[in-house]
Amino acid sequence: MQIKTINTQPYSGQKAGTSGLRKKVTVFQQTHYLENFVQALFNVLGDVHGKTLVVGGDGRYYNTVAIQTILKMAAANGFARVLVGQQGILSTPAASAVIRQYQAFGGIILSASHNPAGKEGDFGIKYNVSSGSPAPEKLTEAIYAETQVIQNYRTVDTADIELNALGIQQVGDLTVEVIDPVTDYARLMESLFDFDRIRQFFQSGFTMRFDAMHAVTGIYAHAILEQQLGAPAGTVMNGVPLEDFGGGHPDPNLTYAEALVKQLYSDNAPDFGAASDGDGDRNMILGRHCFVTPSDSLAILAANAQHVKGYQQGLAGVARSMPTSMAVDRVAHALNIPCYETPTGWKFFGNLLDAGKATLCGEESFGTGSNHVREKDGLWAVLFWLNILAVRQQSVAEILHEHWTQYGRNVYSRHDYEGIDSAVAKQLMTALQAKFPSLIHQTFKGYQVAFCDDFSYTDPVDHSISTGQGLRIGFTDGSRLIFRLSGTGTDGATLRVYLESYQTDVVKQTQDAQILLADLIQLADQFANIRHLTGREKPSVIT
Ligand code: G16
Numbered sequence: 001m002q003i004k005t006i007n008t009q010p011y012s013g014q015k016a017g018t019s020g021l022r023k024k025v026t027v028f029q030q031t032h033y034l035e036n037f038v039q040a041l042f043n044v045l046g047d048v049h050g051k052t053l054v055v056g057g058d059g060r061y062y063n064t065v066a067i068q069t070i071l072k073m074a075a076a077n078g079f080a081r082v083l084v085g086q087q088g089i090l091s092t093p094a095a096s097a098v099i100r101q102y103q104a105f106g107g108i109i110l111s112a113s114h115n116p117a118g119k120e121g122d123f124g125i126k127y128n129v130s131s132g133s134p135a136p137e138k139l140t141e142a143i144y145a146e147t148q149v150i151q152n153y154r155t156v157d158t159a160d161i162e163l164n165a166l167g168i169q170q171v172g173d174l175t176v177e178v179i180d181p182v183t184d185y186a187r188l189m190e191s192l193f194d195f196d197r198i199r200q201f202f203q204s205g206f207t208m209r210f211d212a213m214h215a216v217t218g219i220y221a222h223a224i225l226e227q228q229l230g231a232p233a234g235t236v237m238n239g240v241p242l243e244d245f246g247g248g249h250p251d252p253n254l255t256y257a258e259a260l261v262k263q264l265y266s267d268n269a270p271d272f273g274a275a276s277d278g279d280g281d282r283n284m285i286l287g288r289h290c291f292v293t294p295s296d297s298l299a300i301l302a303a304n305a306q307h308v309k310g311y312q313q314g315l316a317g318v319a320r321s322m323p324t325s326m327a328v329d330r331v332a333h334a335l336n337i338p339c340y341e342t343p344t345g346w347k348f349f350g351n352l353l354d355a356g357k358a359t360l361c362g363e364e365s366f367g368t369g370s371n372h373v374r375e376k377d378g379l380w381a382v383l384f385w386l387n388i389l390a391v392r393q394q395s396v397a398e399i400l401h402e403h404w405t406q407y408g409r410n411v412y413s414r415h416d417y418e419g420i421d422s423a424v425a426k427q428l429m430t431a432l433q434a435k436f437p438s439l440i441h442q443t444f445k446g447y448q449v450a451f452c453d454d455f456s457y458t459d460p461v462d463h464s465i466s467t468g469q470g471l472r473i474g475f476t477d478g479s480r481l482i483f484r485l486s487g488t489g490t491d492g493a494t495l496r497v498y499l500e501s502y503q504t505d506v507v508k509q510t511q512d513a514q515i516l517l518a519d520l521i522q523l524a525d526q527f528a529n530i531r532h533l534t535g536r537e538k539p540s541v542i543t
Contacts, residue, residue: 001156001172003076008032014040014147016140018345018487020126022112025062028123032153034069038108039153040146041127042077044139045106052081054099054128056090056181057110058216058279060117061243064088066110066125068160075174076154079105082174085181088163089241091216091280093369093377094185096132100373101184105130111279114251115490118244122490133350133374137466182223189380192310192372193387195229201390202231207270210382211260214238214246217276220379229386250277252284252366252378253543254291265289272389272396276378281346282366283378285385287396293412293513293543295325298362300403301384302331307391308384310372311359319349319358321365322455322470323482323498325410328362334407343457343469344484346376351461364414364498401510408504411516415539416486417495417530424533425485425493432471432483432528439473439527445519447475473527478502481524495534497524514542 057063112124212218218239252275264273273286285292305311319340332339342348352358367376436452456467470484479501486494
């Protein structure tokens with residue numbers, strides 16, 4: 001088969017954000033845009049002869065077009081084998097699991113996660129290394145540098161590869177194996193959780209709704225929840241993956257998973273509700289008339305890990321991203337295990353997991369996971385909760401409230417201002433940081449400022465340093481205000497304001513977070529001048 005070398009010119013801005021390169025589909029459709037990025041990646045990887053690559057995506061518009069391009073380029077660049085999900089499908093955690101199981105050299109995941117899909121929507125590409133972890137910053141920076149000097153790319157002249165039928169095909173010297181996207185992942189889940197017990201739990205009348213939001217987890221949830229665990233048909237809603245995710249925004253939060261939330265707060269609500277995102281790595285947990293914040297969910301999983309077979313030998317440690325509430329820190333303290341605080345982005349957990357320093361990790365952005373893969377894992381979190389519920393035979397609300405009684409409640413909320421002008425967003429952050437010296441040690445509404453900084457992180461394993469990871473204002477009672485610009489959006493900028501206080505009064509604990517945080521919400525506006533600078537009266541999303 002003839003290898004063709006095609007001349008090209010660099011595109012500016014092929015820089016990975018919090019999780020890979022995410023752009024509008026129309027940007028990816030530009031001549032050689034995807035090819036440039038993929039060749040830059042292959043150039044940085046060096047000699048890939050004899051190596052195995054995993055390829056798959058969340059099924060959004062442009063997924064299979066991109067996969068055909070990548071397979072042909074993989075053949076031309078010398079890979080020996082590519083494992084690709086049937087119809088080009090692999091959820092992000094499943095891709096991580098497959099990379100690990102088959103000891104692949106790495107994997108390419110096509111996804112823009114929770115960002116909307118379709119012709120006018122977003123597309124994305126990211127590379128995961130042999131541990132199954134998203135590429136570290138050193139690698140993403142090297143890829144970016146390569147995109148800026150790229151002169152040509154290599155591909156082969158061949159017909160499209162058949163992605164619908166399972167099995168092996170040859171593309172020149174490259175072996176392409178189309179694999180079932182669910183099988184390996186489902187087996188891994190069965191090794192971690194007590195499927196028999198969960199099956200009995202469903203048989204005893206326990207009810208749940210899982211909202212796949214017309215995205216990739218539909219396939220996994222139908223197979224695992226309904227077929228393997230015997231949940232009644234209809235448990236999975238919006239379970240047919242669509243190229244445009246049904247026109248929705250597959251972000252499992254209280255705003256975008258509104259239909260599910262309504263069901264859980266209705267008179268005949270099921271016992272348990274959960275949702276996942278576009279590529280299956282996020283999760284939202286709901287009980288009857290109750291919402292569990294991702295930060296609380298992480299703390300509860302850590303506190304109950306002894307009930308779950310895959311984790312009952314104990315946790316080596318836990319890790320959370322900096323803006324995630326400190327609820328899990330309290331559990332770690334009680335368990336006498338370390339708790340690590342990392343910048344936002346799952347890639348920062350990779351070294352801790354590889355080094356055996358952390359077993360469970362989580363982020364406020366609806367991400368929870370463990371050392372079973374190197375990505376956050378939506379369905380895994382749902383199964384973890386199901387296992388705990390089946391063992392404890394209590395409702396979600398009972399478990400949550402007992403947790404708060406024991407550890408206190410880290411009252412938490414995130415306010416997002418989406419699609420604001422990028423220049424305004426930068427100005428807001430610069431002005432806020434400039435104010436820090438005037439805030440330190442001052443008292444506002446009874447909150448005394450203990451520290452203000454721009455979070456930076458030194459990785460305890462490879463000692464790499466990441467700076468500029470979010471502005472923090474910490475108060476003497478442990479409350480925090482954090483300001484960060486999103487690294488995943490494609491429209492203007494998104495300002496995220498994270499609010500946290502600590503409440504030990506068991507009566508107050510059950511009040512609405514927005515009420516408990518009212519003073520901090522006002523202080524955030526006072527310090528950062530949000531309404532004035534953005535012209536927004538209120539956030540676009542509150543979680
Ligand atoms: C990605 C990363 C997450 C991170 C999130 C934050 O999530 O994988 O680790 O917490 O971005 O996004 P932002 O920078 O917008 O706050 P995902 O699900 O989009 O891959």
